[in-house]
Every structure is written in C-alpha cells, then in structure tokens.
Amino acid sequence: xxxxxxxxxxxxxxxxNNISSSLRINDFSFNSSGLTNNETSFxxxxxxxxxxxxSDFSTITTGKNYDASIDYKRTFKKPEQEWxxxxxxxxxxxxxxxxxxxxxxxxxxxxxxxxxxxSTNREITxxxxxxxxxxxxxxxxxxxxxxxxxxxxxYDYSSGTxxxxxxxxxxSRNNVFNYDQNVFAGYAQxxxxxxxxxxxxxxxxxxxxxxGDFDKSATTFKSDYDN
Numbered sequence: 001x002x003x004x005x006x007x008x009x010x011x012x013x014x015x016x017n018n019i020s021s022s023l024r025i026n027d028f029s030f031n032s033s034g035l036t037n038n039e040t041s042f043x044x045x046x047x048x049x050x051x052x053x054x055s056d057f058s059t060i061t062t063g064k065n066y067d068a069s070i071d072y073k074r075t076f077k078k079p080e081q082e083w084x085x086x087x088x089x090x091x092x093x094x095x096x097x098x099x100x101x102x103x104x105x106x107x108x109x110x111x112x113x114x115x116x117x118x119s120t121n122r123e124i125t126x127x128x129x130x131x132x133x134x135x136x137x138x139x140x141x142x143x144x145x146x147x148x149x150x151x152x153x154x155y156d157y158s159s160g161t162x163x164x165x166x167x168x169x170x171x172s173r174n175n176v177f178n179y180d181q182n183v184f185a186g187y188a189q190x191x192x193x194x195x196x197x198x199x200x201x202x203x204x205x206x207x208x209x210x211x212g213d214f215d216k217s218a219t220t221f222k223s224d225y226d227n
Contacts, residue, residue, distance in 0.1 A: 002028035021070040028065075033058040056101045063094035078133060085128045092121040111161045119153040137193050141202075144186040151179040176215040183208050 008022040039052040069088040075081065096117045103110040129143035157173040160166050189202030206227045213220040 002026065016075045018073045019070070020073075022068070024065075024067045026065045027063075029060070029062040031058070031060050053102050053104045056103070057098060058100075059096065059098040061094065061096050063092065065092045066090075080131060080133045080139065083128075083130045086126075088125045090123045092119075094119050094121075109162050111159060112165045112167070113157065113159045114167065115155065115157045117153065117155040120151070122150045124148045139191045141189045141191070142187065144184075146185070147181075147183040149179075149181040149183075151177075153177045175217065177212065178215070179212040181208065181210050 003026075005025045006023070008020070010018070010020045012018050034057060036055040036057070037052070038055060067088070067090045069086065071086040072084065074083040076083075094117075096119075097115070099112065099114045101110055101112045125145070125147050127143065127145040129141070131139065131141045133139045154176045155174065157170040158167040159170055160168065183206065185204065185206040187202060187204035189200060192199045208225055208227075210223045211221070
C-alpha cells in the first residue's frame with residue numbers, strides 16, 4: 001500500500017533532435033503477523049523426547065522504488081542514419097523490521113528476538129548506438145553499453161529472555177553485506193544487401209566485474225570475466 005507517481009516528457013528541439021525523459025516513484029508499506037506452532041522430536045535408543053513452542057511474530061516492511069531515464073535521439077539528412085544516447089537509473093530502498101516471541105509449552109518460558117534489515121539496490125545504465133548507411137547496399141551499426149549495479153544489505157539482531165525481555169544486540173549475527181557488479185559491452189555489425197541476398201556480420205565484447213564483502217568478517221569474493 002502506498003502512493004505511485006509517474007512523469008514523462010518528450011521534447012523536439014528541432015526536426016532532427018529529440019529528448020525524452022521519465023520518472024516513476026513508488027512508496028509502499030505492508031504489515032504481517034501470525035502464530036506458528038513448532039514441535040521437535042528427539043529419538044535416543046528407547047527414549048522419545050519432544051519439545052514444542054509457539055512463535056508469535058509480526059513484520060513491518062517499508063520501501064521506496066524509483067526509476068529515472070533520459071534519452072537523446074539525433075537523425076540526419078541521410079535516411080536511416082541515426083545516433084541515440086540513453087541513461088537510466090533504478091533504485092530500490094527497503095526496510096524490514098520483525099519481532100518474534102517464542103513460548104515453550106513445557107515450562108511456559110519465552111524469549112524474544114527482533115531484527116532490522118535495511119537494503120539498497122541500485123542499477124545505472126548508459127548506452128549509445130550509431131547507425132551509418134554508407135550506401136543503399138552497406139550499413140554499419142556500432143554501440144556501447146555499461147551497467148553498474150550496487151547492493152548493500154545491513155542487518156541487526158537483538159534478543160531478550162523472560163521475564164524482563166531486556167534486548168541485547170547479538171553482535172555475532174549483525175553485519176553489512178556489500179555487492180558490486182559492473183558490465184561493459186561494445187558491438188559492431190555490418191550489413192550488406194545485394195540483388196537477391198542479404199548478409200550481416202558482427203562482433204560483440206562484454207566484460208563483467210563482480211565483487212562482494214562482509215564488513216565484520218574477512219569473507220570477500222571477486223570475479224572478473226569476459227565474453
């Protein structure tokens with residue numbers, strides 16, 4: 001549940017130059033709650049031990065998404081000759097808060113846990129393409145594109161026990177995860193049209209860089225590859 005906003009523009013600078021843009025914003029929130037019955041059985045030789053408890057949980061999720069883009073298009077006197085440039089940014093922010101109280105059916109003792117997870121997911125894209133007809137028979141197409149992705153997720157846990165439920169941070173479970181992925185690509189393609197046949201040939205190169213780490217540990221990873 002939340003408001004939604006969208007705005008678009010399209011402007012002709014002149015007969016050969018055009019700029020268009022758009023912006024979309026979505027703000028949302030929703031809540032959930034419930035009860036879960038859990039039972040665990042342990043078997044040891046002839047003994048049959050069991051433990052059961054009830055989990056009373058509630059979750060609140062809030063967030064905001066927005067997409068922004070701008071595009072430029074240039075045409076020329078020569079038919080089919082065209083140049084385009086575009087940029088786009090997508091961003092998603094989300095907060096998830098939950099509380100859970102677990103009550104043991106055997107001794108009626110309970111413990112409480114709460115958690116906050118804040119995450120951001122952002123993607124930025126740049127792209128340009130150019131088409132040039134050298135003649136009615138031969139056309140060259142070229143272009144380049146980059147996609148930059150960044151993800152950050154921060155999560156905190158705290159817990160407390162019956163009867164006072166004094167909440168204490170659980171440092172062993174608190175952390176921040178960072179992730180980056182960058183993709184760079186370029187292509188060129190030529191098309192030849194003859195009387196009865198048409199031919200196209202081209203090449204495309206793509207390089208990807210991936211990196212991630214946790215702030216409170218030495219766990220990191222990195223991978224670069226190309227196609």
